[in-house]
Amino acid sequence: MKSKVGKIIASISLSLALVLVLMSECPSKERTTLTPEAAHVTVYMGPIPLAQKLEAVFEAKHGDVLTVVSGPWCRKVRAELEAGDIKADVLHGADPSIYMMLRGAGQLLPYSSPEAMALKPEYRTGAENFTLANGRYAVIVYNKRFVSPEEAPKTWDDLLDAKWKGKVVIGDPLLCSAAFAIACSLVQLHGFNWDYIKALRDNGAMLADNAGKAAEVVASGEAWVGICVHDAALRMIKKAKKQGVESPLVLVWPKGGAIAIPRPVAIVQDAARSDASTALAKEFVDFVLSVQGQGIAAKFGFVPVRADVPAPRGIPAEFKAVMPDWGWMRRNDQALRSKWESIMHGE
Amino acid sequence: MAMGIAGISLLLLVAYPLSLLLLHSLEVGGRPTVSSYLKAFAERQNLVALGNSLYVGVAVTLLAVLIGVGTAWLIIRTDIPFKRGFRGLIFLTFITPPYIGAIGWIQLLGRAGYLNSALMRAFNLSAPPIELYSLEGIIAVMAIYLYPLVFWATAGVLERTDPALEDAAALSGGTRWRVFTTITLPLASPNILSAAILVFIHTISCFAVAAALGLPTRHYVLATRIYAALSHYDVQMACALSVVLVLLSGGAFLLQRVLLGEGRYTTITSRSRRPEPLNLGRWRLPATIFLAAFTFLTAILPLLTILSTSLLKAWGLPPALGNLSWGNYLAILQDRLIGSALRNSLIFASLAASAGALLSFVVAYISARTRLPGRGFLDLMATFPLAIPGPVLATAMILAFMNPPFVLYNTPWIIILAYIVAFTPFALRNLSGSLRAIDPALEEVAWLSGASWLRGLKDILLPLLRPEILTSWILVFLMGLREIPLSLMLHTQGTETVGVVLFSFWETIGVEALSALAVIVMLVTLAGHLILGKLGGRLEVG
Numbered sequence: 001m002k003s004k005v006g007k008i009i010a011s012i013s014l015s016l017a018l019v020l021v022l023m024s025e026c027p028s029k030e031r032t033t034l035t036p037e038a039a040h041v042t043v044y045m046g047p048i049p050l051a052q053k054l055e056a057v058f059e060a061k062h063g064d065v066l067t068v069v070s071g072p073w074c075r076k077v078r079a080e081l082e083a084g085d086i087k088a089d090v091l092h093g094a095d096p097s098i099y100m101m102l103r104g105a106g107q108l109l110p111y112s113s114p115e116a117m118a119l120k121p122e123y124r125t126g127a128e129n130f131t132l133a134n135g136r137y138a139v140i141v142y143n144k145r146f147v148s149p150e151e152a153p154k155t156w157d158d159l160l161d162a163k164w165k166g167k168v169v170i171g172d173p174l175l176c177s178a179a180f181a182i183a184c185s186l187v188q189l190h191g192f193n194w195d196y197i198k199a200l201r202d203n204g205a206m207l208a209d210n211a212g213k214a215a216e217v218v219a220s221g222e223a224w225v226g227i228c229v230h231d232a233a234l235r236m237i238k239k240a241k242k243q244g245v246e247s248p249l250v251l252v253w254p255k256g257g258a259i260a261i262p263r264p265v266a267i268v269q270d271a272a273r274s275d276a277s278t279a280l281a282k283e284f285v286d287f288v289l290s291v292q293g294q295g296i297a298a299k300f301g302f303v304p305v306r307a308d309v310p311a312p313r314g315i316p317a318e319f320k321a322v323m324p325d326w327g328w329m330r331r332n333d334q335a336l337r338s339k340w341e342s343i344m345h346g347e
Numbered sequence: 348m349a350m351g352i353a354g355i356s357l358l359l360l361v362a363y364p365l366s367l368l369l370l371h372s373l374e375v376g377g378r379p380t381v382s383s384y385l386k387a388f389a390e391r392q393n394l395v396a397l398g399n400s401l402y403v404g405v406a407v408t409l410l411a412v413l414i415g416v417g418t419a420w421l422i423i424r425t426d427i428p429f430k431r432g433f434r435g436l437i438f439l440t441f442i443t444p445p446y447i448g449a450i451g452w453i454q455l456l457g458r459a460g461y462l463n464s465a466l467m468r469a470f471n472l473s474a475p476p477i478e479l480y481s482l483e484g485i486i487a488v489m490a491i492y493l494y495p496l497v498f499w500a501t502a503g504v505l506e507r508t509d510p511a512l513e514d515a516a517a518l519s520g521g522t523r524w525r526v527f528t529t530i531t532l533p534l535a536s537p538n539i540l541s542a543a544i545l546v547f548i549h550t551i552s553c554f555a556v557a558a559a560l561g562l563p564t565r566h567y568v569l570a571t572r573i574y575a576a577l578s579h580y581d582v583q584m585a586c587a588l589s590v591v592l593v594l595l596s597g598g599a600f601l602l603q604r605v606l607l608g609e610g611r612y613t614t615i616t617s618r619s620r621r622p623e624p625l626n627l628g629r630w631r632l633p634a635t636i637f638l639a640a641f642t643f644l645t646a647i648l649p650l651l652t653i654l655s656t657s658l659l660k661a662w663g664l665p666p667a668l669g670n671l672s673w674g675n676y677l678a679i680l681q682d683r684l685i686g687s688a689l690r691n692s693l694i695f696a697s698l699a700a701s702a703g704a705l706l707s708f709v710v711a712y713i714s715a716r717t718r719l720p721g722r723g724f725l726d727l728m729a730t731f732p733l734a735i736p737g738p739v740l741a742t743a744m745i746l747a748f749m750n751p752p753f754v755l756y757n758t759p760w761i762i763i764l765a766y767i768v769a770f771t772p773f774a775l776r777n778l779s780g781s782l783r784a785i786d787p788a789l790e791e792v793a794w795l796s797g798a799s800w801l802r803g804l805k806d807i808l809l810p811l812l813r814p815e816i817l818t819s820w821i822l823v824f825l826m827g828l829r830e831i832p833l834s835l836m837l838h839t840q841g842t843e844t845v846g847v848v849l850f851s852f853w854e855t856i857g858v859e860a861l862s863a864l865a866v867i868v869m870l871v872t873l874a875g876h877l878i879l880g881k882l883g884g885r886l887e888v889g
Contacts, residue, residue: 075577083750087756206563222563236663344565
């Protein structure tokens with residue numbers, strides 16, 4: 001009588017398995033269109049609408065050659081590395097810190113794109129393992145329902161004004177690598193002095209779980225001013241305009257310099273990849289850096305890294321920017337985090 | 348046989364990935380070491396977070412039990428009106444995803460929230476009088492979100508407890524209260540404790556609410572510390588801290604076993620009849636008003652907030668009529684990914700729900716009905732993955748299923764398996780208490796009368812447990828449909844889920860678009876719930 005149960009369970013598992021097998025036949029690019037020799041490249045990139053657009057335009061020319069895993073991929077790549085092997089051929093997006101980590105682990109293929117010659121000088125790093133592909137900047141945002149343009153903060157130091165007590169929001173450096181870069185740069189901007197962070201703490205700075213979320217918090221009025229990556233705020237303003245209303249968010253490009261959090265692109269080291277695929281990966285990197293690729297990213301709010309592509313609306317023609325010292329942050333990651341913690345939670 | 352299959356699937360799905368994770372946490376730079384653990388405990392903030400997690404976990408559990416048992420008693424055992432309506436509202440409380448719920452509560456109770464603004468205007472205050480950004484804020488929001496789990500578990504047993512026991516106690520002169528505390532509650536305790544464990548473990552591993560309400564005032568719990576470690580690419584630290592969460596949940600699990608002991612909790616016997624509802628008399632109106640006010644505040648108000656947000660033309664505008672439109676819903680219709688994402692999520696979540704319900708029935712049966720050695724371990728193994736935050740669990744799945752012998756990465760399978768591992772605990776904790784409440788004599792009689800083992804199961808046990816099995820199914824389905832972190836790490840082109848689109852809307856458009864899609868997901872869940880109700884008779888959760 002027990003074997004009957006076994007049969008039932010076996011048949012249920014079998015039918016489940018059947019359903020799954022049927023499902024795995026649903027059109028997945030790898031299975032339907034690829035021959036082993038054909039060039040094929042897997043790209044991890046986000047955000048999704050930008051990834052979809054880049055894929056569509058690239059494939060219109062090259063055919064169905066990309067598998068695009070769109071969305072945030074840092075944790076995914078970190079887990080794949082832990083499991084032994086990164087499954088992506090090209091990485092695009094996030095911020096330099098993960099590329100520094102991967103470069104340190106010998107995971108990135110050096111490549112200098114011919115398009116890189118057209119890069120503005122401030123985006124040339126000299127390093128060939130990854131290329132800075134989109135300009136993204138940490139700026140000040142404020143909510144104009146609560147703050148007038150006259151009293152709005154104009155410099156980083158204005159955020160320490162007592163009138164913003166409990167009303168400033170910044171991304172949490174512990175939870176977001178871009179927010180980490182912002183906090184470290186603020187220290188760097190103040191001559192590697194942590195008093196700025198102490199003053200932020202004393203002003204009751206609120207934390208958000210990432211550097212883009214600050215825009216959401218300021219727009220809602222939970223905080224009145226904040227530090228956030230410019231594209232998040234720009235997209236919210238643009239969306240409101242499209243809907244015929246006005247977003248309460250206003251961007252301020254601080255006098256001391258907006259903090260650059262550029263989005264790189266890189267090719268992953270993979271000995272097993274065919275030459276044709278590697279060539280295609282290089283072509284994709286070229287495409288991201290090309291006039292066309294930069295134009296697509298600009299529509300999404302990112303600042304082009306080359307001079308011959310106009311910046312999106314909402315970006316001032318001239319602004320001062322500071323580049324964080326990514327190497328210093330990478331080398332001192334643990335110490336900088338501990339210092340931040342001891343200020344924010346101790347003392 | 349069944350034990351073998353359940354055991355093997357748990358070993359493959361749970362023990363294998365998580366032991367790989369453990370191994371990786373014990374290895375830095377290729378050498379075996381416990382340095383990650385030493386480092387984890389050397390950081391004072393991790394200890395603070397541990398204390399916060401314990402405080403929040405215990406407080407949420409106590410509150411959820413209090414509210415869950417109280418509402419269940421009122422709705423099931425008294426003559427309070429609108430029972431179905433109240434049950435519906437309690438269901439609505441739970442199907443609101445916590446990441447949206449937290450935003451809704453911020454709109455209501457945040458520093459610029461409706462209540463604080465009104466109070467500041469009314470009393471001319473310079474600072475908001477209510478501070479939602481605190482551990483207590485997390486506790487309140489989590490308790491409201493999770494008490495329905497206790498409600499269902501308690502309602503299931505109160506509905507079917509043999510009133511003969513209570514009658515006997517009442518006849519011997521016990522007061523109503525005494526009967527309730529000495530007879531009814533102890534009989535329901537396996538269900539209540541089972542749900543309490545679920546609430547505790549889910550609370551300590553939940554990131555969304557702790558991040559939204561704790562971070563602004565720099566309060567960390569272990570779950571936020573784990574995300575922080577991952578953000579600095581420190582997988583070892585994230586694993587080490589996850590192990591702490593697992594140990595905490597293991598402790599809660601053991602505590603439950605000790606509390607229950609080997610007592611008999613059979614409340615459903617051959618002579619069972621439905622208990623008569625208690626006449627509340629002059630307390631009926633106050634009780635009704637109280638319950639109506641409570642469900643209005645905890646279910647309807649947040650939902651109205653979410654609905655109005657989903658109609659906002661832009662986040663940050665007040666919900667005035669001129670600022671509302673169907674634009675966000677139209678944007679969902681135009682999204683290129685949403686069609687396939689919905690299809691994928693429906694398939695993945697329903698497969699995971701079926702497998703989860705089956706697996707949890709087998710595990711619950713073995714644990715309640717047999718004396719097989721290792722049955723407690725089986726139960727524990729199916730439960731503790733709930734303690735591991737999504738990104739860490741996804742990391743474990745990648746470690747296990749990216750390389751031979753099991754290459755499932757970049758197929759739909761890995762997402763389905765992750766859903767099964769992550770959400771079966773909901774099904775299991777929901778079933779295991781109820782199974783204990785059913786007198787084994789019922790099946791034994793069937794077998795004695797010549798029925799096969801399977802027949803006894805099919806004709807006696809399954810019909811009695813049908814409401815719980817369906818509830819289990821819908822719980823796993825619901826969690827799978829709306830989850831974000833597992834999908835984000837495990838999807839590839841073609842296997843994107845609703846969770847991936849939810850995240851994308853949030854990141855690239857804003858809270859209003861996220862809310863609109865969340866409303867759609869909630870409607871799909873409600874539809875699934877109604878269909879199941881039609882198929883399987885009345886549901887416990889409705």
